[in-house]
Amino acid sequence: MTSSNRPRQAELPLGAIRPEGWLHDQLRLQADGLTGRLPEVWPDVGPDSGWLGGTGESWERGPYYLDGLLPLAYVLDDQDLIDQVRPWVEWMIGSQRADGWFGPAGNDDWWPRMVACKVLCQHHDATGDDRVPELLSRYFRYQLDNLVQRPLSGWGRVRGADNVLSVLWLHRLTGDDWLLELADLLLAQTEDWGRYLTEDLVTGRALFFDHRTHGVNVAMGLKTEAVRFLRTGDDLARQRTRDGLAALERWHGLAHGCFSGDEFLGGREPTAGVETCLVVELMYTYQQLARIFGDGEWADRLETIAYNLLPASCDPRMLAHQYHQQANQVRVSVGSRPWTYSSDDANLFGLEPHFGCCTANLHQGWPKLVRTLWMHTLDTDGAPDGLTAVSYAACSIRVTITGAEVRLRVRGDYPFDSVITIEVECDRPASFPIRLRIPGWCNDPRVTVAGEVEQAEIVDDHLVITRQWAGGETIQLELPTKPQLERREKQAVAVRYGPLIMVAGVAENWIPVPGAPGFGEWEVHPRSSWNHGIVADDHENWVIDKRPISAVPFAAEDAPIRIRVPGARIPGWGLDGEQAAPLPEGPVLGSPVGHEVTLTPYGSARLRVTELPTVAAPHPGA
Known part of the structure; x- marks a missing residue:
């Protein structure tokens, strides 16, 4: 990648950000509830899972579950959850054949391995396990050798951008140019979401199955233009993404800030449903858009989903979830609703209403939010040189910047309160920028550093404070809210x-x-x-x-x-x-x-x- 098409930001190592305050309480509820205990009550992720070497479910549910369980374990630094993760990772690594293929022998679909690759990348980010790059190199070589005669199809074709993200993750680690050839091949086989969303988007309720009108596929496909940008440097990629979102909002946008998908795109009636898989996958897409493009608008959108639809998708103690939620939801019950495609129980709070995909996939929402509360800024060579605030929920951060160990502690009750305090500590003086996102809804931000009013430039919706941090400084940010x-x-x-x-x-x-x-x-x-x-x-x-x-x-x-x-x-x-x-x-x-x-x-x-x-x-x- 050249400097023109590098991502603007980079995720911090998994575990570098720890939740505090109400956010820690929420993740603890998740760990003690549906996520941490799911194998006790749901055989699809129990010991007989095909992704643990058993004869049970061998498609997407094991990887989906681990895609949330693993980051939850490491952002909480919970040893019991880490121990629960370990057998899955060990089995995945041990399952690789000599030709590079891995996973359950009874399933040969490219799609679930896209999720498994995301899991393994996170495992390496948290642990530095050298076996992961080796496994992915062999598997991606297998893909390069076989995708021409067995191209992406079905779910894999519309979700191919997720595969490319893992390929580019490995390229950043190894620099092997053949990985870029694979990334281009995968993108060539992936649905052209930029064209579909801006030219052919269905303008009313979709009443029959099409991968391009399936709500979760749309949420995942929205990142495709940004992922293409990482290979092409096409300056229009950002605008095509915005245009696709504008079309979705025009025809399917709901009052809570998300588009409908129950299961298919469902129009603008406030009783249209939103699938829980859609919620967590749209969050992941916005996180990637914020990382790649760097504008604050993607974080604004992320917060709307994360602080509203995500908690609403489960009961308050995170023991059960809905398959579909409604903006105007005045009764949760078994009964006929005019979903585009779903059963009568899709509105219940339970273990597995309608399909089990959401039961497996809901777990990534909260822990990935924690991981992306802050990101590294990158210099012109792509090296981390500062920090960007994506969202201001309470957390503590420990990272290395320009050779200094930097610790931030974010205090406050955001998003329920608009006063945020950021304490900066360094083990030695260090000069670097801190970019404070100014939300689109805030017209009069107020910032002080060490008690002094900060008159800093706002660039791409961020107030940029560049100075030598000696340690012990406090940033106070007020975002007046009406x-x-x-x-x-x-x-x-x-x-x-x-x-x-x-x-x-x-x-x-x-x-x-x-x-x-x-x-x-x-x-x-x-x-x-x-x-x-x-x-x-x-x-x-x-x-x-x-x-x-x-x-x-x-x-x-x-x-x-x-x-x-x-x-x-x-x-x-x-x-x-x-x-x-x-x-x-x-x-x-x-x-x-x-x-x-x-x-x-x-x-x-x-x-x-x-x-x-x-x-x-x-x-x-x-």
């Missing part, structure tokens, strides 16, 4: 508060399903009315209440932010089967306006109205 409205169809609105989507939460009655597998299965029924609209005037002066964050950060009863908004109940708006009816045309004449609606974070509300009708008082004299 409610903001996004206009939707029918005069409806969605409400943002910084990176959080605020919703009209509904009191929840969790109803366990008798005899359910796993750690439980639940329907959630409303125990309060939900059919309210809000008055969208004077939103910058709404009353905001804040509370301490609990040990279960996304529990509805402990929501750390509440916004009190004037509104009214809309008696004519009710259920349509198992879900909310289409929104009424607004502004609706409320009965009476003066009722108060409480908004809480999307991630705290498993029952919610995200796309809110607007209401108005009757005009005087009407």
Whole structure:
């Protein structure tokens, strides 16, 4: 790669960033819940898995599970989880044949090995295991020798960019030029997502299977232009990615900031579903876009998914998950919903609603967020020369920059609070830049360093502070936050508060399903009315209440932010089967306006109205 098409940033070594505060609590819930204990209750990742040498499931589920379990183990530095990871990695490495092929003998699909390669790259990042480059070199040589007569197809063809990322990871390590030949061959066989999303994207609900309209494939395919850029240096790659996202938002964008996919692209109705696999894969795509292009917009998008849809995809204690979540979700139940393609149980919180892909794949979301909270900046030779803030959740960081050991500690309750403190320690004075991302929703950031106001240049949405850090400096960053409205169809609105989507939460009655597998299965029924609209005037002066964050950060009863908004109940708006009816045309004449609606974070509300009708008082004299 030349300097013109190098990535702008690089991930820190796995384990260099440790979560603190509420984020640590959330990952502990994950480790003690569905992720850490999944093999106890789900045979597909149990000891009989084909990826452990057994006769069980031998396709994608073992690698999917490890793609989350492994980074979770190392960001938490949890020895029990590391011990749980080890047999998987050892079996993968030991399974390689003399010709380079590896994995279960009963499966010859390229696709699950793309995930397994991601796992092995992370294992090397965390441990330095020299066997990984050796295995990948032999396997990638096998691919180069065989892809012409057996090209990518099916799932592998639309997800080929993931394969290329692992090839380029190895090239950075070894410098072997034949790996670039393989990367180009893989890209030639990968779906042209840039063209599809900008020229041929389906403009309504997709009602039959096509790999290009499958929501998870779209989330993964969105990174393809950026990965091509790493080989071609095409300056239009960034704009094609933006244009593809704009088209998705035009035809399938929902009020929570994600596009629909239940399983196929499903239009813009607020009851359209979003698959949990889509959530975690879209996060990974945005992380790669932030790494490759360096602009703050990708981190803005990442936060929207990570701090809203990701926690909402599971119950508060991370014992169960949904296959599909809805922006306007007023009932979680077994029942018929107009999904593009899914069964009646896809809306439940459980072990394996609908397909088991999400049961296996959900685990990567939180730990990969931790790993990419900060990234290395790169100099013109591609060497790390500084640090970039991607997101400001509390964490501690230990890295080496220009020969100095640097330690950062990020304090605060972001995204629930907008004041961030960053403590910088160095074992010796060192000069390097720290790039502080300024979110697109913040118009008036305030920064001090060692108590002095910092007047630094903003470049690519980042405030760049370059100085000699002696150790002991403190950066204080304030991101003033006010409610903001996004206009939707029918005069409806969605409400943002910084990176959080605020919703009209509904009191929840969790109803366990008798005899359910796993750690439980639940329907959630409303125990309060939900059919309210809000008055969208004077939103910058709404009353905001804040509370301490609990040990279960996304529990509805402990929501750390509440916004009190004037509104009214809309008696004519009710259920349509198992879900909310289409929104009424607004502004609706409320009965009476003066009722108060409480908004809480999307991630705290498993029952919610995200796309809110607007209401108005009757005009005087009407």
